[in-house]
């Protein structure tokens with residue numbers, strides 16, 4: 001049986017509408033287990049996610065199609081597990097996660113799989129002005145505010161509702177002044193596992209006062225399987241001819257620069273680590289890759305666009321990232337230390353995962369030349385990002 005979990009870029013471009021018919025069925029785990037390179041990944045025990053946090057119940061929701069299984073918790077609206085078949089059909093968990101709610105609360109790494117908000121990435125000096133008023137945020141990353149502050153959207157309990165085998169809806173009310181941000185903000189995140197082996201994340205929000213908003217998902221991926229070593233031999237393609245260089249505290253300088261002739265040029269598939277040790281001030285500031293890339297788009301286009309393609313060198317698993325956002329943060333796991341136990345018993349070693357966080361550019365509230373992140377009363381914030389899987 002050689003049924004392959006085939007991947008098609010052409011399919012990615014028109015992903016939501018028409019992929020189903022082009023896909024070949026996924027591989028079943030090989031009958032001869034000797035051909036399997038890694039043990040089959042299993043889901044964490046759902047009972048370890050039944051807890052009460054801040055007086056509210058937590059749970060693990062399982063989404064399934066015939067090839068892919070995703071586990072989502074309402075604690076931080078997080079992706080806990082994302083199991084996809086590798087080139088031999090072996091179920092492989094490509095998302096780093098813990099095995100219990102307790103670890104999500106107490107372990108030092110707090111962003112595994114999380115929805116990040118109110119503002120994903122950094123706001124300089126923990127301060128911004130909006131309509132003539134200055135708002136002050138917690139400085140939780142050197143002089144800056146990172147990922148929504150001390151207790152961002154990844155560390156609160158959302159209200160979860162599983163709609164069917166493929167869909168879970170998570171809602172949260174972020175109250176006026178929470179973490180210093182203005183306005184009562186109603187947020188809804190819907191995870192859908194589509195027939196084309198994609199995890200689709202749809203974000204929606206409204207506010208009763210003008211505010212700033214930049215939601216993203218912070219899943220740490222290793223396409224060879226969580227805890228399986230360095231991601232530096234994964235190949236990455238970014239559909240980005242420009243990026244936003246940063247200062248030494250990782251705040252954009254405001255310039256938008258071409259990636260050509262720099263180690264930031266991933267316009268053709270390139271091993272992540274092949275240029276990481278080059279003598280480059282931006283790589284020094286980021287301790288490797290930790291930068292926002294400007295996704296190539298025609299002027300005015302806000303449609304779903306292919307932003308990134310990554311391939312696991314051992315598994316053959318390919319992931320496409322499509323988004324309606326203008327930017328994508330490529331973070332290469334430079335701050336990982338191996339001090340967090342993963343759900344399969346492995347550790348989160350240095351650079352053993354990468355994140356591709358679709359977003360508006362960092363520090364936009366203080367950078368008038370960047371696309372605006374303001375949300376006004378009466379407007380609805382709506383954005384979609386898709387992580388689609390296959391093998392090559």
Ligand code: GLA
Pocket residue numbers: 111121146250290329331335355357
């Ligand atoms: C983002 C940031 C990084 C780092 C990680 C979390 O990707 O850009 O600098 O803070 O989150 O460790």
